[in-house]
Amino acid sequence: MHTRRFKHRIVLPFFCALALCLNPTSLLAASVVDLKVLVISTGTADEDQGLDLIDDLLDEVGVRYDVLDSSREILTAAQLHEGAHGFYNGIILTDAMLYFTGEGNYLNSGFTLEEWQILHTYERDFSVREAVISGFPASGPYYKNTYDLDYGMDIFSIEAGSRFNGIWQAPAGGTELFEYVNTANALPITDYAVAASPASDGLGPVVQPLLTDESTGKVLVSRLTYDDGREVLYSSITNAWYLVHSQILNYEFLNFATQGVFIGARKVYLAAHVDDLFLTSALWNPDTHMTDEEPGYRNTAEDIQNLVIEQQNLLASHPTLRTFKLDMVFNGGGAVVDQNLVSDADTWIRESRARSNYGQKPYGFFEKQSNSSERMLVHFPVKTAPTPANQALLKLQGPYSWVSRSGQVCRATAEWVEDEATWERAKLSDAWAAKGATYDKTSCVEFRLRSG
Known part of the structure; x- marks a missing residue:
């Protein structure tokens, strides 16, 4: 026993x-x-x-x-x-x-x-x-x-x-x-x-x-x-x-x-746990009657402020709840924002075909030749990303495992449109300040794709 x-x-x-x-x-x-x-x-x-x-x-x-x-x-x-x-x-x-x-x-x-x-x-x-x-x-x-x-x-x-x-x-x-x-x-x-x-x-x-x-x-x-x-x-x-x-x-x-006679004391509490403060939650899809994991929803600063305001309104309307508080559970999940952004636009431009647009192609090339050069344009939605998203991950892969390539990644200084950009123009209504795209030369980072 x-x-x-x-x-x-x-x-x-x-x-x-x-x-x-x-x-x-x-x-x-x-x-x-x-x-x-x-x-x-x-x-x-x-x-x-x-x-x-x-x-x-x-x-x-x-x-x-x-x-x-x-x-x-x-x-x-x-x-x-x-x-x-x-x-x-x-x-x-x-x-x-x-x-x-x-x-x-x-x-x-x-x-x-x-x-x-x-x-x-x-x-x-x-x-x-x-x-x-x-x-x-x-x-x-x-x-x-x-x-x-x-x-x-x-x-x-x-x-x-x-x-x-x-x-x-x-x-x-x-x-x-x-x-x-x-x-x-x-x-x-x-x-x-x-x-x-x-x-x-x-x-x-x-x-x-x-x-x-x-x-x-x-x-x-x-x-x-x-x-x-x-x-x-x-x-x-x-x-x-x-x-x-x-x-x-x-x-x-x-x-x-026990007929109500026992050693001990019962206490009843009401606690509302909001778990977890930073986690992303799946959203209910009324069309499929399922939850969609992506993109999901995550609390914003406005959500937290609204929560505080509504709780204050609740307490003001119901004085008997004056000690009631929401428990904002925080275990760290979601506190660190993922810095790896996915590109939302990309194309490549060719000096030899200065007026051609390749925005619909599922691939792209970058290469410097004596008579013609090619460059890749990739855009990351940094402005719409959660703060402090100030980095982007660019994954490059060579066409052949035995070939080594080197180049530079630079920050573009002019806006461009995927389906309109060419060697000569950033978009149909705007030409590049310099042909082949306008970029900040001081921002360039060297890279090398190694064979194998």
């Missing part, structure tokens, strides 16, 4: 003045229990998403708890109590039947009938509640005889799906159950869940619906009360840390199981 322990054990006597006083029919009327929760799982947190959900909450709140892995460990009465001293004041099951799939096991319970009976006897004798995070509503004679389980549902009424709209039912939202939830709003269930109607045979527990499916009225979350005094909060909804509905339901599993 995995355990989370504080240095000192804390014991709470069960006096009848307390909300947690024992049922008068309990066998151990003078019992005491530790303020500690037992979580019974179907595996490790990596294997059991219910455990992965609830242990986060218990750690955040500061609750003392143990974990018993039903797929690997055997439950005994000695693990639950010693005489009239109970070790736990709340039980949380990650799955209603503790189903697991493992070597030599296919969808069987992690508990035997004897283990289930040991657990239920402890809950009855020490008036300890149980909360079930998720699972199949095992009900009826078969499950009662095989596992001592009956969640009070008509299994022939079951409907399964992943799109339920949950409607809260009183007493949810009152002073005891889900009191922290605005039950006037529906709770969309966005993962697999099972809805069922309570059984009408009167043989199982009394079912008090707390959350029902809007379209059918069938139960998703309920409070169960058994003839022997046991109480269970039962959810047939898949719950995991990444599901919004789970973040709503999660706290009540702890609150109900």
